[in-house]
Amino acid sequence: xxxxxxxxxxxxxxxxxxxxxxxxxxxxxxxxxxxxxxxxxxxxxxxxxxxxxxxxxxxxxxxxxxxxxxxxxxxxxxxxxxxxxxxxxxxxxxxxxxxxxxxxxxxxxxxxxxxxxxxxxxxxxxxxxxxxxxxxxxxxxxxxxxxxxxxxxxxxxxxxxxxxxxxxxxxxxxxxxxxxxxxxxxxxxxx
Amino acid sequence: xxxxxxxxxxxxxxxxxxxxxxxxxxxxxxxxxxxxxxxxxxxxxxxxxxxxxxxxxxxxxxxxxxxxxxxxxxxxxxxxxxxxxxxxxxxxxxxxxxxxxxxxxxxxxxxxxxxxxxxxxxxxxxxxxxxxxxxxxxxxxxxxxxxxxxxxxxxxxxxxxxxxxxxxxxxxxxxxxxxxxxxxxxxxxxxxxxxxxxxxxxxxxxxxxxxxxxxxxxxxxxxxxxxxxxxxxxxxxxxxxxxxxxxxxxxxxxxxxxxxxxxxxxxxxxxxxxxxxxxxx
Numbered sequence: 001x002x003x004x005x006x007x008x009x010x011x012x013x014x015x016x017x018x019x020x021x022x023x024x025x026x027x028x029x030x031x032x033x034x035x036x037x038x039x040x041x042x043x044x045x046x047x048x049x050x051x052x053x054x055x056x057x058x059x060x061x062x063x064x065x066x067x068x069x070x071x072x073x074x075x076x077x078x079x080x081x082x083x084x085x086x087x088x089x090x091x092x093x094x095x096x097x098x099x100x101x102x103x104x105x106x107x108x109x110x111x112x113x114x115x116x117x118x119x120x121x122x123x124x125x126x127x128x129x130x131x132x133x134x135x136x137x138x139x140x141x142x143x144x145x146x147x148x149x150x151x152x153x154x155x156x157x158x159x160x161x162x163x164x165x166x167x168x169x170x171x172x173x174x175x176x177x178x179x180x181x182x183x184x185x186x187x188x189x190x191x
Numbered sequence: 192x193x194x195x196x197x198x199x200x201x202x203x204x205x206x207x208x209x210x211x212x213x214x215x216x217x218x219x220x221x222x223x224x225x226x227x228x229x230x231x232x233x234x235x236x237x238x239x240x241x242x243x244x245x246x247x248x249x250x251x252x253x254x255x256x257x258x259x260x261x262x263x264x265x266x267x268x269x270x271x272x273x274x275x276x277x278x279x280x281x282x283x284x285x286x287x288x289x290x291x292x293x294x295x296x297x298x299x300x301x302x303x304x305x306x307x308x309x310x311x312x313x314x315x316x317x318x319x320x321x322x323x324x325x326x327x328x329x330x331x332x333x334x335x336x337x338x339x340x341x342x343x344x345x346x347x348x349x350x351x352x353x354x355x356x357x358x359x360x361x362x363x364x365x366x367x368x369x370x371x372x373x374x375x376x377x378x379x380x381x382x383x384x385x386x387x388x389x390x391x392x393x394x395x396x397x398x399x400x401x402x403x404x405x406x407x408x409x410x411x412x413x414x415x416x417x418x419x420x421x422x423x424x425x426x427x428x429x430x431x432x433x434x435x436x437x438x439x440x441x442x443x444x445x446x447x448x449x450x451x452x453x454x455x456x457x458x459x460x461x462x463x464x465x466x467x468x469x470x471x472x
Contacts, residue, residue: 014251110336114216114225137410183219
């Protein structure tokens with residue numbers, strides 16, 4: 001059965017966007033993105049991101065464990081986004097942290113670095129697992145973010161991503177209805 | 192009477208989504224100009240349509256909006272944009288800088304220090320800092336891609352060679368996060384230091400030129416200069432005739448036909464409150 005989108009499409013999308021704006025402007029800040037109608041196994045925050053930012057202009061890629069018929073149907077109905085098979089074509093890639101196609105995502109071009117993918121990365125939770133020390137624009141001095149379920153490949157990939165600047169992939173870490181952003185400018189180090 | 196009803200904050204949801212995506216990318220690449228579709232607004236391009244579209248995409252029912260035009264809350268552009276959002280979004284408006292969560296501005300940054308939780312939205316006539324030096328947009332995109340800003344430094348050097356100093360008083364170019372040269376919009380150079388590591392979010396919208404860019408909080412924003420010619424913002428050597436302030440940006444007002452001048456604070460909210468606190472000349 002098709003579950004619902006935002007109960008109030010205008011104001012719920014605005015609230016979710018403001019949370020994402022705050023999260024992106026202040027990397028490592030954990031924000032709430034509730035969305036009661038998320039189809040299993042798509043977490044609430046991922047559903048809220050899709051409803052807020054995705055539409056027919058944004059190609060969406062889902063990893064194998066998320067690309068269930070109910071999720072695909074829900075995304076097509078509520079966002080009209082084209083679902084693509086190759087992560088390199090995606091504007092938004094939704095993936096589990098352990099199976100994410102880090103290296104295959106679009107990083108934009110030197111002249112149009114904004115034409116890169118946003119990676120919505122599903123992690124286990126914002127509890128001690130890996131303790132990350134963040135710095136860069138949006139962070140006054142340093143910020144500490146605990147994330148459970150990040151593979152070690154993530155940190156190596158982030159270092160390479162940072163070296164590409166201004167090209168690069170922007171990451172939204174999500175778990176349940178919580179999200180935190182790691183835009184391409186954020187320096188991520190393990191404590 | 193049936194009033195024509197618009198979507199909340201005037202723009203349709205599809206347009207807002209596109210602007211919102213551009214804003215998130217702009218924050219992720221500080222100082223980089225992100226193209227956006229730029230819709231027709233119910234006022235002519237050049238009157239703040241870029242800033243209004245950014246405000247419309249960001250604003251929510253709980254926001255408190257302040258709009259200033261060259262520092263003043265009571266000039267035509269500020270009054271009409273404030274009324275516009277009062278009507279199409281039904282939000283609370285204010286003239287008090289510290290009460291506002293969202294401040295749309297034309298060419299000033301308030302004197303009252305900004306705080307986390309506040310968002311500045313700038314109306315930008317010309318987002319391309321290199322436009323007077325290189326007319327081709329294809330070429331300026333290339334220069335930004337290569338971080339090749341030699342022509343800007345040559346322009347500043349020629350200013351010094353001809354006039355002994357850098358002659359830019361407003362729209363003074365800045366280097367953001369050590370990478371992109373950015374136009375801070377036509378704010379006086381006096382306001383440039385307020386952008387450096389500011390706790391607020393700064394969003395820039397150029398409606399006619401269809402570009403959005405941003406400066407996240409706590410980001411390095413350095414005004415271009417030379418070691419032997421450091422950045423020195425210009426300010427009138429006078430005190431405000433109303434509140435006596437000597438450390439704010441002042442407007443020059445000619446008050447008779449013999450060239451007599453008075454100087455008053457450009458930030459009307461700041462000046463009014465200073466007077467209310469009993470600090471007149």
